[in-house]
Amino acid sequence: MKAILTQQQVELTVKRLARQIWENHLHLENTVLIGLQPRGIYLSDRIVDELKTLMPAEKIPYGKLDITFYRDDIRKELHIANKTDILFSIENKNVILVDDVLWTGRTIRASLDALLDFGRPAKVELCVLIDRRFSRELPIQSDYTGRSIDTFASQKVKVYWKEKDEKDEVILM
Amino acid sequence: MKLSTQHLLGIKDLTKEDVQLILTTAQQFKDVLQRPVKKVPSLRDVTIVNLFFENSTRTRMSFELAERRLSADVLNFTASASSVAKGETLLDTVNNILSMKVDMVVMRHSASGAPHFLAKHIPAAIVNAGDGINEHPTQALLDAFSMQEKLGKLEGLKVAIIGDIMHSRVALSNIYLLKKMGAEITIAGPPTLIPKYIKEAFDVRVEYDVKKALQWCDVANVLRIQLERQNQPLFSSLREYNLAYGINRKLLDSLNKEIVIMHPGPINRGVELDSDVADGPHSIILNQVENGVAVRMAALYLLANREN
Secondary structure: OEEEEOHHHHHHHHHHHHHHHHHHOHHHOOEEEEEEOOOHHHHHHHHHHHHHOOOOHHHOOEEEEOOHHHOOOOOOOOOOOOOOEOOOOOOOOEEEEEEEEEOOOHHHHHHHHHHHOOOOOOEEEEEEEEEEEOOOOOOOOOOEEEEEEEOOOOOOEEEEOHHHHOOOEEEEO | OOOOOOOEOOHHHOOHHHHHHHHHHHHHHHHHOOOOOOOOOOOOOOEEEEEEOOOOOHHHHHHHHHHHHOOOEEEEEEHHHOHHHHOOOHHHHHHHHHOOOOOEEEEEEOOOOHHHHHHHHOOOEEEEEEEOOOEOHHHHHHHHHHHHHHHOOOOOOEEEEEOOOOOOHHHHHHHHHHHHOOOEEEEEOOHHHOOOOHHHHHOOEEEOOHHHHHHHOOEEEEOOOOHHHOOOOOOOOHHHHHHHHOEOHHHHHOOOOOOEEEOOOOOOEOOOEOHHHHOOOOEOHHHHHHHHHHHHHHHHHHHOOOOO
C-alpha cells in the first residue's frame, strides 16, 4: 500500500485543476461541467466549490451523468444506476467531463456515448484526479490531470473523499 | 447487486430486495424516457421474442417499446397467425424460435404455469407477461411503482383491490407484491368473484361492501370483469354489477377523503368504472401505462445480465 496523494495534496490538486479549467475557459464562457456518477461527482463538487470563489455560484452550469446503461460489460457485471442530472442544453457548449481515475478509458468511452444523447457539444474535455498512464485500452487521454502514476494492472487505485469516506486520500494497493 | 432469480415468472419468487431493485432501476429508466434521446444501448447484443398466445394491446406494446428503448432486437409472434394453428406444441414452437439465437422470451399464455414449464425446458430467460389466472408480475411492479410515485411509499399503504379477483392474475401478483412490501390489503367485490380461502391464504381483509372498502383505503386498484374467463354467470347482469360494485364520481364524493384510483386496463366503462372516475382527477390510469415502459425496461435490463 502506497499513498499517492495526502489530504493536503488532494486539496492543492483540486485547486490547481479548478484554476486550470478557469484559465482555459475564463468565466466559464460557453462551458459546462459534468461529473461522472458515482465517484467522479466528489471531484466535480470540489472543483465547482473552488470555482464559486471566482464567480457567482448560479452562473456555473453543473450536471451529473450516469453511464450505467451505456457500459459495454453488462454481461460481466451488473451495475446499479445512479441519477443523471443535466438541466441545461449541451448543444454547442464546451463540456468538461470530470472523473476520479482514468484507467482503461472504457468508462470515458461510455460517457461520451451517453453525453452525445443529450446533444452535440462543440468540444469535450476530460478532467481526472488520477491518470493511470500506459494502461489505456482505448485512445483516450485527459486534458486536466491531477497526478499521473505508473501502475500494474493487478493494482488498485483507491480514492477516498471526506464526504463519503471520512478522509481525503489517494492510495495505491 | 443482481436479482435472485434468472427468470421473471411471478412476484411470488422475488425477494423484497428484488422488488426494490427493479423499482429503483425503473426510476432511472423513467428519467431516460424524459430525455431527447429516449434510448440507451444496454441490450444491443440481446434478442428478445414476444410470444403472445393471448390477446393484448397495452402489455405487448409496452414490452416492445421497452425492448426497443433498450436497443434489443425484437421478434414478435402472434399465436393466431402462426403454426400453432397447425397443431405445433408450445415447446416445439419455442425451441424453433430459440434455434434462431434468441436470448429472452416474453410470453403471455392462457394456461397458468406455461412460462414455468418453458423455464424448465429451455435455456433462455423467461419473462411472464401474464399466464392464465396465475400471475402478471410486470403489471404488479408497475402498479407498485405508480403507487409509490403518487403516494411516496408502499409500506403501510392501504390498498383495496376491487372486482373480479377470482379470474385476475393482476390481483394475485399485486397481493404477493404488496404483502412483501408491507402494505395492507382489502379485497372487495361480489362473493362469487372472490376465492373462498383468500383471507386465510394471504392474510388479507375481505369486504363485500365496496363503499366501506373505498372509505378504508388510500388506493383502489379496480380490476376488469373478465367475462372471457367466466364459464358460468357469476352475477346477474353487468348493469346490476355496476349498481352494486361499480365506482362512480358520486360514490367517491360521498367519501370523507381523497383516494387514488387505478385500473390495469382495458376498462369496461360503465361496468367496474364509470367514465367520470376513469377520466377524473383521482385516476392515475394513464400514469400506470406510462410507468409500464420504464418498469419493463428495468426488469429486462436486470434479467439480461446472465452468463450464457
